[in-house]
Amino acid sequence: MRNGAQRQSSSGRSRANTSSHDLQAVVAGLRGEVRFGAPLRDYTSFRIGGPADVLVIPVDVDDLSRLIKQAHAAKVPVFAIGGTNLLVRDQGIRGVVVSLSRLKAIKDESDGVIYAEGGVVMPTLMRHAITRALSGLEWAAGIPGTVAGCVVMNAGTRLGEMKDAVKAVRVVDPLGRVIDCPANAIQFSYRRALLPRGIVVGVWLQLKPAQREKIERVIKEYLRYRKNTQPLTLPNAGCVFKNPEHNTAGRLIEAAGLKGARVGDAQVSEKHANFVVNLGQASAGDVIALIKKVGRTVEQQTGITLELELKIVGQP
Ligand code: EPU
Numbered sequence: 594m595r596n597g598a599q600r601q602s603s604s605g606r607s608r609a610n611t612s613s614h615d616l617q618a619v620v621a622g623l624r625g626e627v628r629f630g631a632p633l634r635d636y637t638s639f640r641i642g643g644p645a646d647v648l649v650i651p652v653d654v655d656d657l658s659r660l661i662k663q664a665h666a667a668k669v670p671v672f673a674i675g676g677t678n679l680l681v682r683d684q685g686i687r688g689v690v691v692s693l694s695r696l697k698a699i700k701d702e703s704d705g706v707i708y709a710e711g712g713v714v715m716p717t718l719m720r721h722a723i724t725r726a727l728s729g730l731e732w733a734a735g736i737p738g739t740v741a742g743c744v745v746m747n748a749g750t751r752l753g754e755m756k757d758a759v760k761a762v763r764v765v766d767p768l769g770r771v772i773d774c775p776a777n778a779i780q781f782s783y784r785r786a787l788l789p790r791g792i793v794v795g796v797w798l799q800l801k802p803a804q805r806e807k808i809e810r811v812i813k814e815y816l817r818y819r820k821n822t823q824p825l826t827l828p829n830a831g832c833v834f835k836n837p838e839h840n841t842a843g844r845l846i847e848a849a850g851l852k853g854a855r856v857g858d859a860q861v862s863e864k865h866a867n868f869v870v871n872l873g874q875a876s877a878g879d880v881i882a883l884i885k886k887v888g889r890t891v892e893q894q895t896g897i898t899l900e901l902e903l904k905i906v907g908q909p
Contacts, residue, residue, distance in 0.1 A: 611688055615667045616647050619689060623660055625651040633681040633907075636674060636692060638737060640828040641877050642681025643907065645690035652695050654763075654771060654794050661792070662769035664689055672906065673711075673792045675742025678831050682877045682907030693741055696794060701725065705800045706760060711741030711793050718798075719812070728803035729758045734812040735819040736831075741793040746904070747786045752815060756781035762788060763795035784835055784902055824862040827870035833884060834867055834899040842899055843867035849890045856883040881905065 613629075620627045627649050633642035651657040664671045670688035674681075693712035699721050700708045707727070709718050715733040718740060722730050732753035736743065743755045744762055759776045766772050767790055780787040819825065834842035846852070846866035854861045855872075857879035862868040869880055888899050 611646055611667075611669050615669055616689075619660065619663045619667050619669050620647060620649060621663065623649060623651065624653075624656050625649055625695060631690070633674070633685060633690065636676050636690075637679055637681055637830070638677040638828060639680060639830045639875075639880070640871055641683075641875055641880065643683045643685030643877075645686050646688055648690045648692060650692045650695055654696065654765065657691065657693075657696075657765055657792065657794060658769040658771065660689065660691065660769075661765055661767065665768060671792075673741070674906075675739040675745075677736075677738040677742060678746060678748070678902065678904055680830055680877055680880055680903055680905045682881075682905065682909060684908035686907045691792065693739065693792075693794065702797070705802060707798050707800060708795060709740045709798065710795045711739060713740045714738065715740065715743060722800055723805060723808055723812070726802060726805040726808070727800035728808050729753075729798065729800040731808060731811045731815065732757075734815045735823075735825070738831075740796050744793050744796050745786060745788065746784050746902075747781045749784070750815075752811075754781075756786070758798040758800060760797040760799040762793055762797075764789050764791040765794050766791040822865055824864045824868050824870050827862075827872070829862070829868050829870045830903050832867045833869050833887075833901065833903045835902045837897050837899065840897070841867070845891050845895060845897060845899070846887055849887075849894050851887055851890060854883065854886065856880075856886070859883045861887060877905075877907070 629647050630644045631648035632644050634640050649660055651660060672686055673691040696710035696712035698710045699713055705727055715736045715738055719730050719733060732750045747755050761773055761775045764772045772789055774789050836842050843866045851861050852866050853863050858872040858875035859879035860870050860872055862870050869883060892898055
């Protein structure tokens with residue numbers, strides 16, 4: 594999913610304390626939506642998270658470039674959120690949070706190549722590929738994340754992963770410049786991608802012609818599997834931990850007797866132990882306490898240290 598968060602700027606330039614004057618300068622002249630103090634719980638699949646100092650939804654890549662340049666000049670940090678493989682802390686995120694939800698164009702190029710803007714969500718992209726009888730994204734069936742989020746974390750399932758289809762990536766760098774980066778310059782590994790610094794705003798995907806019925810059959814079967822094994826009806830952020838080598842986090846957590854364990858309204862799913870679900874009013878603090886308990890118990894019982902897949906961001 595992760596879809597996750599992309600961190601912009603840094604290079605020692607960003608400042609922790611941002612005045613409202615700085616923020617006004619950062620958002621001056623933007624054409625997209627600007628919301629001061631936006632509660633990030635409204636923008637995450639977990640339905641958890643404190644406020645952003647300011648949330649911006651740029652209308653296009655030029656609008657985003659302008660924002661990045663102005664943020665750089667004011668030394669204000671910028672985070673891009675997809676929102677699905679993400680836990681935002683209760684104190685929220687200082688500086689600018691960017692949502693790419695208006696970057697939604699999909700363009701067909703030649704020979705099975707599709708360009709998708711970063712804010713396109715995987716179900717929409719998959720439907721687009723199906724109608725053109727193009728195969729290569731079936732693994733993503735049921736993943737609610739954005740294209741950009743899936744690239745940044747090299748999202749995947751047992752059927753495949755993002756890197757299998759990526760041909761090139763378009764990034765807006767910390768100076769607001771648009772850079773296109775071919776896949777062979779990106780180091781992908783299990784749920785990781787080493788990309789140029791900046792915000793992913795679009796991806797070229799190389800897909801393969803296939804029979805539409807065959808693609809649909811694979812997707813249908815896989816969606817059924819997910820529905821039977823994952824808690825899709827409660828707010829969650831996908832798998833919490835990466836699978837350790839030769840094992841799965843879900844199996845280890847279940848064997849440790851933790852299915853159903855709770856802190857406040859955060860619960861280890863009864864259906865799949867590698868998911869934490871929000872039963873209603875869970876705070877980020879509840880989720881973090883629960884995750885720590887799970888990690889500690891599994892380590893005590895098996896000696897295996899689970900590594901987080903979930904990305905935790907925001908003010909500690
Ligand atoms: N299992 C248990 N108990 C559980 C859950 C699973 O014993 O509570 C066992 C299952 O019985 C099975 C094995 O663990 O033998 C694997 O389970 P599953 O097929 O559900 O897959 P997973 O390894 O737990 C991975 C991805 C999922 C993806 C599924 C299906 C990771 C960390 N997780 O889960 O991705 O949906 O395969 O393809 O790689 C995500 O990335 O957010 C995510 C959920």
